Amino acid sequence: MCRARRTILCLQVLFGLGTLTLHAEGLEENHDFRLAKQALSDGLPGVAATKANRLLEQNTWSSTDRLSLAGLAVESWVRAKDGRAALAVLSREQVPNQPFWEAQAQLLAGDLDAARLSLESRYQANEATSQEKLLLAQVWLATNQTSLARELLMSLKKSPLELTSKSARLMLDELDLNSGNYQPAVQDLDKLSQKTGSSMSELLRARGLVELGRYAEAESLLRHLISSTGGGERVHHSASVLLADTLLRQDKTSECLETLVQFLDNTSESLLWNEAFELLAKTLEKEPRNILPPDAVLRWMTEGNTVQRQALQSPPSVEKLQGHAILLMARWLLNQKRTLESLGLLEAMVQLHHGHPQGAEAMRLALETYGTLKADRRVTTLANEWRLRYGAGQSAMVDFVTGGTAYARNEYTQAISLFQAAANVATTLAERRAALYNAGVAALRAGELVLYQSILGQLEIVSAGTNSNVPAGDAASDLELDRVLDLAAKGDPSATDELRSFIQKNSGHPRLAQAHLALAETLLAQIPTDFPAIEETLKTLSALPGLSERQRQQAAITRMWMLDKQGQIKALTDAGNEFLLTWPESSHSASVRMKIADAYYRQENFASARTEFELVAKDYASSPYADTALYFAGMAAISMMSDEGRETAINLWQELAERGGPLSIPARQQQAMAKRRAGQEPEALKLLDSLLTEKDLSEDMRRSLLCERAEILMLLGKTDPAQLDKAVTTLREMLKENNLTYLWSARAGYTLAAVLKAAGRTTEALEACYDAVQASGYTGPSNPAEHRWFYRAGFFGIELLEANKEWESAARLAEKLALSSGERATEAKELATRIRLEHFLWDAK
Known part of the structure; x- marks a missing residue:
């Protein structure tokens, strides 16, 4: 399947258009408003927006103050890249230059048509600024209106404003690259690079050189970009992946693998992971079959990459990287003809990594593989799951495979419908021809001769101009x-x-x-x-x-x-057992016993299936089926719905996890699920509630119990979200208390942030961290206990910002912590330096 090349240029006009001028003398006396403006200045737009929204809920403001608050909220949400939140404010409030901010918010919300109409209206009325015109050109490009975009960019290229002219020129050059006009683009980018030394122009020029086959020049340029400290993270990531592609085109497979592994092992998260893993798979498939995937892939599957393992808490991106690595290994195993092992990984990917960017690809590969094995029941189950997750009619492949399954069951009418649906949504002529051909065969089997003639006519149209190779005899x-x-x-x-x-x-x-x-x-x-x-x-x-x-x-x-x-499962198991008696030393013994085990599993004879899977794992421990057998032995054991079966499954998966093989991560995942099933409701909450009814509690004891109670509610909130709301209420009430010392303010603030994070309210969690660091009247922690909660809140806030890829804001917050006098000040300073180095922020600094 052809993949469109990801555009490299990241248009910055969206967040570089200046700010709304705020005239609010009365507001300046409000502490929360000042804190919101400070948060925006500190690079925390989500926190600023949350505070501004909360202020807007009050109905005591004058019209001028309300205009300023709304402007602050909208600008903050736009800078936080939350278009829907910005649109919600705009639907209720008025702000200066409203059409422009609406267009930006609509674009962030993914409503390209609405943004286009708004920008086109201002453009046609000659009201659009140069930045709005650049934004309109970007929207036109995104909606494939390249002619209009090119015409507008040509006019902007002549702008007296240097930034506008340069941006338009870069966009035109990238448009030429995407259109295959490599030579003119490279010539202009060469001039632009000499004039400005822009990293983005250098990156685009390198891409053009690659397409022109000038690999040595491209390689030199890309290595220079990667070694630089500026340019931003996206440029460096793009340069690394493009360098790997350049090396592969020169058949430098070892260097290509090294470049990709270094990139993937040293990025906490990247928008270019998909391209990097696709290129890694392509490189492995190009190599001889005795070439193994890099050792790092197995580490990624089990514990993430080097950067992720060094984090204080495991970042959410670990699961994303693990999913990519699992799919890569599954593809490699398929290429090695190790189908059952591959299916084990694909099943883990499908069932345990729901929502992964490559989840659809994993399910597609599993469907096709099961289809080749004629595993009709599993194909049908996966196809139904596909439609639930991704919607009906979105994949020709699903309808094609399920059509074959229906055909195998002699359900020809259903097969015709599925094959025709596959033909209608096919993305290539080859897919459409194959689907129509099968639909025609099904129509013949069903005796639908009129329909067959109609399908044949369609097939003749799409087959026009193709050659039919008939072998000689x-x-x-x-x-x-x-x-x-x-x-x-x-x-x-x-x-x-x-x-x-x-x-x-x-x-x-x-x-x-x-x-x-x-x-x-x-x-x-x-x-x-x-x-x-x-x-x-x-x-x-x-x-x-x-x-x-x-x-x-x-x-x-x-x-x-x-x-x-x-469907003679009993006869199948008998034949399998006879095979093993006749040829106990056969090279097929492991696969035959796996077949027997699978048959028992499909019969829901989980005890026998468990025994057979365990025999494979024990007697054929060095075979490629051993780990898969151990994995499904656990599945069979837990399916027995007994305490003994659950404990056995946990132990089997523990053994598999300790092996560190490709299935270790799904085994650990299954362990977690099994242990969760066995968990008991904690009695701690009752004890805390009982203690809180005591009348003679000191304030410190009561506040300590309240914080502990919130922590227990947070744990219960994993299964009952309503408990999280109770925890939030408890902590917010505590934070409103008079004479609250900084120690309790910081501890309650940190705990509140943790609860909000668990509830998925990340922006509010960040606000709670920020408030704990910037507490009212705060002059700095005065003792180790205060420093402890000060740092926990601050470092947690940094983690939230890093998880949201707000690297500049994370670095600023780390630098704020570094100014303190506590024992972790040096750690904060080193963290700020690491963030700036890893994400190439020294230019911004």
Whole structure:
């Protein structure tokens, strides 16, 4: 599937247009308003917006004050990149230059059409500023109105304002690169780089050089960008991925792998992870099959990368990186023909990483893989889950695979509908041709001849201009057999007749057994399946003289697949057990026992399934199935719905987790789920409530109990969100108390931030941290206890900002903590330096 190249240019006009001028002499006496303005100045727009919103809820302001408050709220929400919140304020309040701010908010909210209409209206009325015109050009580009965008940018390129002219020029050059006009773009970017030395222009120029095949120049330029300390994080990340792409195009696979691993292992989070992992997968697939993925991939799957492991608390991006790594390993295993292991990882990805950016890709790969294995029931289940998550009709692949499943069940009418739906949403002619072809075959099977003719007409249209390669058949017997076996491998409909013809004409051929095996397997793949013909073929095969043990084993395995397709699960397990008795040392023993275990699992005979999976893990510990078997042994054990089964599952997954293999992370995830099922409601809350009824409690004891009570409510809130609201109420009431010392103010503020974070109210959590650091009348912590909560609130605020990728604001807050006199001041200073270095913020500093 073709992927559109991600645009590199990040237009800064959205947040660089100046600020709303606030004239509010009366407001300046209000402490919360001053604190909101200070928060915005400190690079914490979310905190500023939250405070401004809270002030707007009061109805005591004059019209001028209200205009200023609304302006502060809107600007803060826009700078916090929360367009919906900004629009909510704009729907209720008036602000200066309202149409412009509405357009920015709409763009942030993803409503491109509304932003476009608003900006176009101002542009046509000659009211748009140069920055608004740049924003309009960006919107036009996003909506594929490139001609209009180019015309507008050409006029802005002549602007006397240097920043406007430069921005328009960069956008035009990137537009040329996206359109394939590489040479003109590179020539202009070369001039622009010499004039301004802009990192963005250098990055775009490097991209153009890559497309022109001037790899050495591009590589040198990209290495220079990566080694620089300025330019911003996005430029550095883009340069790293583009450098890896450049190296791969030069067949420098080792350097490419090293570059990608270094990038992925040293970024806490990046918008370019998708591209980097896609490039890593492409690199591994290009290498010989004995090349293993980098060791770092296994670390990423289990515990995140180096930067994430060094964090004080595990950042949310760990799960995202783990999902990428799991999918990468699954793709590699598939490429290695290790299908069952790959499916184990894909299942973990689908079930445990819901909402991951690559979740749809993992489910697509699982669907296709199960489809090739004819696992109809699982295909149907996953297809239904796909539609619940991503909506019906969004994927030709889902309808195509489920159409095949319906066809396999002889449900031809449903198969026709699904294949036609796949054709209607197909993104390529090849997909549409395949879907229409299958729809036509299903129509023939259903006896719908009129519909068949209609589908055939559509197929002829989309097939116009394509070549049909028909293999020749005039050759010697060995070559003829090779040709026929190739037809069978490709699933050619003529393979059955060709094989039968070869067997009839060459009854004494030394490779006759190969032909019979291929015929049995081809018949097994046909829809509908002629089971009597397969039985007859296998019977004839078994009577042939000189069969090798390998051929006998293959015949037995083919019979097992036939029984599986017939739904004869009991016969399948019997045949599998007979195979193991006959050939206990066979190289197929592990896969056969896995097949037996799978059959028991599908029968919901979890005790037997658990036994078989455990035998695979024990007796074939060095096989590629061992970890997968151990994983599903745990699944079977916990499915027994008993305390013993749950404990066994936990122990099995613990063993798997300790191995550190590809399935260690899903095993740990299953452990967590199993332990949660066994958890008991804490009795601590009752004890705290009882203590709080005592009349002789000192203020410090009461406040300590209140904070502890809030912490317990936060833990209970994991299963009952209403408990989180109770915790928030408890802490806010405590913070309103008179004569509250800084110690309790900071401790309650930090605890409130933790509770709000647990409730998903991240902006309010950040506000609570900020208030704890900037407390009213605060002159600095005076003792170790106060320093403790001061630092906990401050460092937690930094973590929230880093999680939201607000690196400049995080660095500023760390620098504020560094000015204190406590024992963690040096740590804060080092943290501020690290943030600025890692995210290339020295220019901004």
